[in-house]
Amino acid sequence: MSNDIQNAAADKLVISMEGVSKWFGSFQVLEDINLSVKQGERIVICGPSGSGKSTLIRCLNRLEAHQEGTIRVDGIEMHEKMKNIDEVRQDIGMVFQHFNLFPHMTVLENCMAGPNWVRGVPKSEAKERAMAMLTRVKIPEQADKYPSQLSGGQQQRVAIARSLCMEPKVMLFDEPTSALDPEMVAEVLDTMVELAESGMTMICVTHEMGFARKVGDLVVFMDEGKIVERNNPTDFFDNPQSERTKLFLSQILSH
Amino acid sequence: MYPDTVIGEKLIRKPGFLLGLLAIAFLAFFTFNMADTIIGEFLRPVIGEPQESGLFGRSAAALVLSILFVGNLLVISFFHIKVQIGIVWLQLLLLFMAFFYSFDLKLSFIQSKIGFMITQGLFTTLYISAVSIMIASAIAIVGAVAKLSNNGVAFAIASFYTSLFRGLPLLMQVFLIYMGLPQIGYVIDAVPAGIIALSLCYGAYMTEIFRAGIQSIPRGQWEASRSQGFKFGLTMRRIILPQAVPLIIPPTGNQFIAMLKDSSLVSVIGVWELMFLARTLGQKDFRHMEMLITAALIYWCMTMVLEVIQSRIEKHYRQKGAR
Numbered sequence: 001m002s003n004d005i006q007n008a009a010a011d012k013l014v015i016s017m018e019g020v021s022k023w024f025g026s027f028q029v030l031e032d033i034n035l036s037v038k039q040g041e042r043i044v045i046c047g048p049s050g051s052g053k054s055t056l057i058r059c060l061n062r063l064e065a066h067q068e069g070t071i072r073v074d075g076i077e078m079h080e081k082m083k084n085i086d087e088v089r090q091d092i093g094m095v096f097q098h099f100n101l102f103p104h105m106t107v108l109e110n111c112m113a114g115p116n117w118v119r120g121v122p123k124s125e126a127k128e129r130a131m132a133m134l135t136r137v138k139i140p141e142q143a144d145k146y147p148s149q150l151s152g153g154q155q156q157r158v159a160i161a162r163s164l165c166m167e168p169k170v171m172l173f174d175e176p177t178s179a180l181d182p183e184m185v186a187e188v189l190d191t192m193v194e195l196a197e198s199g200m201t202m203i204c205v206t207h208e209m210g211f212a213r214k215v216g217d218l219v220v221f222m223d224e225g226k227i228v229e230r231n232n233p234t235d236f237f238d239n240p241q242s243e244r245t246k247l248f249l250s251q252i253l254s255h
Numbered sequence: 256m257y258p259d260t261v262i263g264e265k266l267i268r269k270p271g272f273l274l275g276l277l278a279i280a281f282l283a284f285f286t287f288n289m290a291d292t293i294i295g296e297f298l299r300p301v302i303g304e305p306q307e308s309g310l311f312g313r314s315a316a317a318l319v320l321s322i323l324f325v326g327n328l329l330v331i332s333f334f335h336i337k338v339q340i341g342i343v344w345l346q347l348l349l350l351f352m353a354f355f356y357s358f359d360l361k362l363s364f365i366q367s368k369i370g371f372m373i374t375q376g377l378f379t380t381l382y383i384s385a386v387s388i389m390i391a392s393a394i395a396i397v398g399a400v401a402k403l404s405n406n407g408v409a410f411a412i413a414s415f416y417t418s419l420f421r422g423l424p425l426l427m428q429v430f431l432i433y434m435g436l437p438q439i440g441y442v443i444d445a446v447p448a449g450i451i452a453l454s455l456c457y458g459a460y461m462t463e464i465f466r467a468g469i470q471s472i473p474r475g476q477w478e479a480s481r482s483q484g485f486k487f488g489l490t491m492r493r494i495i496l497p498q499a500v501p502l503i504i505p506p507t508g509n510q511f512i513a514m515l516k517d518s519s520l521v522s523v524i525g526v527w528e529l530m531f532l533a534r535t536l537g538q539k540d541f542r543h544m545e546m547l548i549t550a551a552l553i554y555w556c557m558t559m560v561l562e563v564i565q566s567r568i569e570k571h572y573r574q575k576g577a578r
Contacts, residue, residue, distance in 0.1 A: 061482050063478055063482060086485070086486050089482055089484040090483065090484035094478075094479075096479065100473075100475040100476060100479035101479070102476065102479070102494055102498075104498050113483075113493070114483045114484070114485075117489060117493070118483070118485060118486075118489070162483075163483075166484075
């Protein structure tokens with residue numbers, strides 16, 4: 001690959017949202033959202049519960065449908081008549097609050113399924129890749145166990161490995177540490193930091209402010225379906241602009 | 256159920272409760288005039304000729320029986336729970352056998368027919384039920400997916416089907432299929448007609464079981480699967496159904512046990528299954544009771560065996576679920 005193409009790729013928007021609005025019935029959850037994410041960028045979205053942050057990232061792989069505006073992932077517009085949704089989703093990794101591992105399959109099978117079933121990767125190669133990713137999240141020794149035999153933190157790391165096995169172009173994290181016991185948060189965040197440092201494009205909905213400060217390129221603060229403030233982490237935490245942001249930060253940082 | 260950690264005083268040890276129970280038992284036995292039964296014969300030295308003993312005989316019989324009844328309960332209450340269960344089962348079984356014994360059954364007649372009842376009747380019953388439950392399961396899975404889909408036509412067909420076949424008596428369905436299909440030019444044998452009727456009827460009930468099983472799998476499983484780019488069919492086959500089947504199997508076992516007994520309804524169209532033989536084998540010799548009771552015991556034994564198997568399967572999946 002020549003340098004020109006690489007540079008073009010670096011500037012390429014992996015995700016763009018223009019004027020996106022969404023309603024649940026008559027309740028507006030997202031209001032005129034504009035957000036673009038370049039390749040390799042790490043975005044942290046935070047905000048009070050009910051502010052629409054989870055809904056926002058669930059719109060990105062169309063687990064939720066938006067009603068107005070356009071969402072493009074890797075240049076492809078996401079809309080209700082699209083034919084290639086499954087192909088597009090293969091390139092978008094998603095990590096859920098409640099892990100959502102497949103309980104009837106071993107850790108290894110969880111990680112092999114995607115590449116083997118939909119990417120057409122042969123079993124032996126899928127297994128190699130799965131083991132490599134499990135090693136990367138530091139639990140290769142758990143490969144033959146079932147998800148329910150693992151701790152929450154281990155399950156979430158398996159979920160991350162499962163997504164990585166698909167070699168996604170972007171990773172979405174929907175409150176990945178919110179359902180974990182406190183002492184397990186660190187191991188998951190360490191994994192995410194390692195991932196961020198490897199250059200993965202990431203969009204994280206999280207309240208882990210230490211993580212945001214450490215790896216975030218941009219912190220987005222949402223309230224009542226709108227993006228209230230966006231800034232680099234240093235300015236966001238040290239010099240918030242809006243009153244709403246100040247209040248939120250004072251509440252979550254006061255303990 | 257929830258086991259209490261503090262054991263209160265047993266109800267049966269309270270004198271008030273005992274007396275009340277005694278009174279109720281006395282009234283019940285008095286109402287049914289036990290002096291005319293075998294009890295009266297036992298009391299002959301006290302009450303004289305049972306038929307002429309009048310109120311005195313009736314009261315005496317009722318009093319003896321109710322004291323026996325309450326005393327029995329009181330004695331049983333002192334044993335360990337497992338022994339209690341054994342004793343009560345045994346006593347009920349003895350009463351049940353005494354009931355049959357009172358028909359003056361001819362055992363040699365039963366002996367001469369029971370072989371045929373098992374090789375022909377039991378075999379046909381099992382065969383029809385097993386084939387039907389398999390077809391019903393296949394119908395149920397299609398029906399459940401249709402009922403959960405957002406395809407209007409599929410939903411309409413599935414809901415019409417379940418509504419119709421759950422709304423008609425099975426006996427009527429058996430007749431309608433056996434006699435209705437020839438009307439449109441398709442003559443059908445009794446056995447296939449019976450199998451079709453049972454499959455369709457139980458398929459309708461099992462559609463609801465399968466639907467509930469599929470629906471009980473958390474939404475997150477769908478999302479994790481679809482977000483990796485797995486299509487609907489793949490998600491259903493490899494992610495949802497493998498988790499739903501362990502939930503579906505125990506109630507399906509129940510349906511099978513129920514079907515085994517409902518298969519007796521196809522005897523009306525002349526299938527030589529257990530019920531049909533029970534009604535016909537004794538006709539010539541006026542030995543109806545012998546055959547009916549034999550068939551009853553065969554049905555009962557069969558369901559008991561199946562219930563044991565059923566509870567094994569449930570246990571197996573419970574352990575697997577706890578994994």
